Amino acid sequence: xxxxxxxxxxxxxxxxxxxxxxxxxxxxxxxxxxxxxxxxxxxxxxxxxxxxxxxxxxxxxxxxxxxxxxxxxxxxxxxxxxxxxxxxxxxxxxxxxxxxxxxxxxxxxxxxxxxxxxxxxxxxxxxxxxxxxxxxxxxxxxxxxxxxxxxxxxxxxxxxxxxxxxxxxxxxxxxxxxxxxxxxxxxxxxxxxxxxxxxxxxxxxxxxxxxxxxxxxxxxxxxxxxxxxxxxxxxxxxxxxxxxxxxxxxxxxxxxxxxxxxxxxxxxxxxxxxxxxxxxxxxxxxxxxxxxxxxxxxxxxxxxxxxxxxxxxx
Numbered sequence: 629x630x631x632x633x634x635x636x637x638x639x640x641x642x643x644x645x646x647x648x649x650x651x652x653x654x655x656x657x658x659x660x661x662x663x664x665x666x667x668x669x670x671x672x673x674x675x676x677x678x679x680x681x682x683x684x685x686x687x688x689x690x691x692x693x694x695x696x697x698x699x700x701x702x703x704x705x706x707x708x709x710x711x712x713x714x715x716x717x718x719x720x721x722x723x724x725x726x727x728x729x730x731x732x733x734x735x736x737x738x739x740x741x742x743x744x745x746x747x748x749x750x751x752x753x754x755x756x757x758x759x760x761x762x763x764x765x766x767x768x769x770x771x772x773x774x775x776x777x778x779x780x781x782x783x784x785x786x787x788x789x790x791x792x793x794x795x796x797x798x799x800x801x802x803x804x805x806x807x808x809x810x811x812x813x814x815x816x817x818x819x820x821x822x823x824x825x826x827x828x829x830x831x832x833x834x835x836x837x838x839x840x841x842x843x844x845x846x847x848x849x850x851x852x853x854x855x856x857x858x859x860x861x862x863x864x865x866x867x868x869x870x871x872x873x874x875x876x877x878x879x880x881x882x883x884x885x886x887x888x889x890x891x892x893x894x895x896x897x898x899x900x901x902x903x904x905x906x907x908x909x910x911x912x913x914x915x916x917x918x919x920x921x922x923x924x925x926x927x928x929x930x931x932x933x934x935x936x937x938x939x940x941x942x
């Protein structure tokens with residue numbers, strides 16, 4: 629409940645800044661190593677070498693242990709706000725051009741008494757909705773920082789919705805420094821990016837594909853068939869894989885939903901379409917035991933694969 633209050637308070641500050649154009653704000657929090665801090669963002673409008681008006685800002689952080697102030701400088705094209713996270717970092721949020729612009733999030737944390745960037749996430753907006761998302765890793769993400777953040781997130785699952793209220797940023801954050809992760813960190817990442825709320829979202833799934841995120845299971849692409857007599861199955865280049873559904877299997881709601889132009893109906897409740905499923909399967913029995921994620925494809929994608937035979941229409 630305290631975290632919710634903090635989030636609402638931070639959001640209020642952010643919108644007041646947007647409306648009122650304030651030049652400073654102060655937050656309080658705690659870094660990964662347990663060091664508590666107070667931080668203030670200072671902003672001023674300047675004219676750059678090209679004669680353009682830009683905003684130069686810096687985040688001034690003071691540790692409560694008496695250490696000298698630390699500074700993190702950046703430039704933006706709009707007013708920025710800072711927010712402390714319960715997971716040990718500071719978010720710098722810049723909202724440009726409102727509902728048809730972009731929201732930029734930069735995450736910074738403390739490493740050996742230096743403020744470092746974990747990376748940047750940018751959301752392009754259309755009518756207030758996320759139209760696309762881009763992820764940029766930090767230039768030199770220190771080993772271990774991302775892993776600690778992931779562990780904090782998993783240990784505080786109830787705070788899932790508090791990370792900027794978006795599964796995009798929740799997962800994007802932990803991917804920023806993934807190149808420096810060890811096997812334990814990769815295992816933790818899988819637990820998060822395989823969350824249904826994330827994998828079922830087309831925009832974020834595309835962002836993950838761009839990042840070439842390691843995933844569990846095996847990707848199988850081919851014809852998905854639904855039949856009253858033979859049940860549900862997917863046929864790929866390795867053969868036919870049975871998908872057990874219902875109480876003892878995979879929920880029907882987890883199967884991909886195909887648009888009319890992606891589905892060939894053979895009766896009112898039967899038909900087939902082209903999909904890619906990331907699954908865990910029993911190779912000896914060719915039975916799918918776990919569905920990790922799914923992605924519908926066009927019928928043409930399967931028809932163009934000469935190794936796949938299109939199911940026969942009755």
